[in-house]
Amino acid sequence: MTGAASHEASAETPLRVAVIYHVWPHYREAVMQAMDRSKAIAYDFYGSGEPLEGILHADTAAVDRFIKAPFRRLGNFLWQPQAVKAAGGGHYDALIMLADPNFVSTWVAAVLARWRRTPVLFWGHGWLKPENRLKQRVRRLYFGLSHQFLVYAERGKRLGTAVGFPPERITVVYNSLAVERADAVIALIESGMTNAERPQAFFADPGRPLLICTARLTARCRFDVLLKAAVLLEERGQAVNVLLVGEGPERAELERMAAEHALEVLFFGACHDEELVGPLLYHADLTVSPGKIGLTAMHSLMYGTPAITHGDFDAQMPEVEVIEEGLTGAFFRRDDATSLADAIASWLATAPPRANVRHHARAAIKAKWAPQVQAAIIERAVLEVTGRA
Template identity: 30%
Template sequence: MDKEFNCSFYFGDRVNSDIKKLNYQDLNGFKEELSNVSILNTSFSWQKGAWYKIFKNYKFFLITGEPYYLSNWALIILGKILGKKVIPWAHGIKGDYNKMEWFEKLFFKLCPLVLLYGNHSRNIMINKGFNPDKLICIYNSLNHDKQINLRNSIKPSQIYFEHFNNKNPTIIYIGRIQKSKKLELLAECIHRLNKKGINCNLVFIGKDLKDNNVVKTAKELEIEKHVWFYGPCYEEEKISELIFNANLCVSPGPVGLTALHSLTYGTPVISNDNFNTQMPEYEVIKPKKTGDFYQENNIEDLIIKIIPWLKINNTLRDEVRKDCYKVIDDNWNPKSQIITLKKIFVNAEN
């Protein structure tokens, strides 16, 4: 966006996680960091200084699509009065029960357009009476250009043979090691698969948030020699090698950007089938083509879904790689997102 548009960037000063802040100096358009303030210890917040940016000489405003930031309401309402387009980029409305749905619906109804991460929430919102023409899927992305360069040069390596000293298929998980991902379930799967004689290895790549028992579980199940706790890794060259040489990626809980990362390097993904609590990136999983879904929390079903992916031959594995690449290259990348934004801006001006 910084390269393609003449735009200004304003960021909040904090998020409720350990995500590292962007280096603002990398952006020519960076203007200011705004203070996020909680309102009376509720779920509502206010972003100081955001609302009066509507009076600046901007034609469009892309905002985080968070209804519980009341400063967003101020921007949208003032935008309608002043004839300016204030467009949220949002998860939208999900299908699970939410007593505040009326509040969210009113927020999105006030917007001229809503950019959504995926089709699941778009379909739900259409069923709830939203105009389909005002709901635009813009998806999500990683550093696609760099990853494509690595993908074009990567070759099979012996990284897992050298670590495990066996040629068993390898299952990978990449992302933060945290309770919500239900990774103990994955460790239990490896234990049961190996007992069935379907020997396989398991690799965890990511920072351990210490709110889970996956290390303890692996020890108790005596599968430590089959599990590699690789730890956090931020070198894309090494990440690409680890993912490319794995047979399968599994995220028993919500899958998120893990799915994009894995498919980018041609490795299929399995995650759970509770789409109302999934992250939007689950949509890249196409059953039997780029992965599969198992019945949430059902370890026996997870094992059933894993086994075929560990047994496919090299020819079929190459076809799976191509299917994975295509999903990411078609929509889930920055270039596709920029094309979508350009269409929106041109159509709005016309």
């Protein structure tokens, strides 16, 4: 058995494992709670407890053991003293750390943990696209500090294996949002027990197809491409309504574009209340995320709503894998408004029945992209790396 504290642990005693993030975004709360329910592992969750760059922090009281671990930035780099302390204290059977090469403290903590023979698991995107040799070497050196790498998607494992990282040291853990909460909201919607208004009612012509996106209004999300596509659709005689749920630095420019072209666009603002956002997604015809889609893909499919995004996977986020083209969504040429307009028009004209889309979308989420699934895979990886499997 490995690990500094392993000599004290028996097969009946839960392992002690530190999970170290700089911050735990609010959307990680469901997987934190799923992990916290483990009978085999007692997790300590490390994090700052503070919001970051407009993203709310998870409720630190949502799990049994949350340890405040502030950090400071040094230019592009980050230093988190508690990460090093956790690695050197000898109290843990394993460490799980967010895999970001800019976190200097993670390099130090991983080296220290390995010196103490404490298994290290990295958790992160891993490999998103093919890279030049210098970046490959840095990643190989950094990722090689882990005994096991927990990546978000199958493509990440394929890319990692292609550059020589041992496939047996890469575990795909997917990603997750609060699926059970979404299920409860859907039950209210379908039983008619929610007071939430159908979002179509927000617009002057509620009969138009409704396109939605729940994401921060940033340049990387390329909502300007969506508005250009909306102009093209209107010129073709297929006007749409657009509902953007989120805030961000691009809002003023997007509002200007919408006004200039007399588009029907509602800027809903930021909203983290699932009982408000859920019905918006559920009743929309399509989620359209012209830039990277990430968690938005999962959020949309949780409510049975198909998603359209670009198909340049080197510039995508891992969660794009949840979309099955023609069944739960579609892809268009990156940064091409005409291609996006074509994809939207084609989906609206030829999409499978909405009931079929809902079934397949929600089944895809529950098969891989749910908190309990993610927590179970992580637990199995920890048990294997500590010799408890």
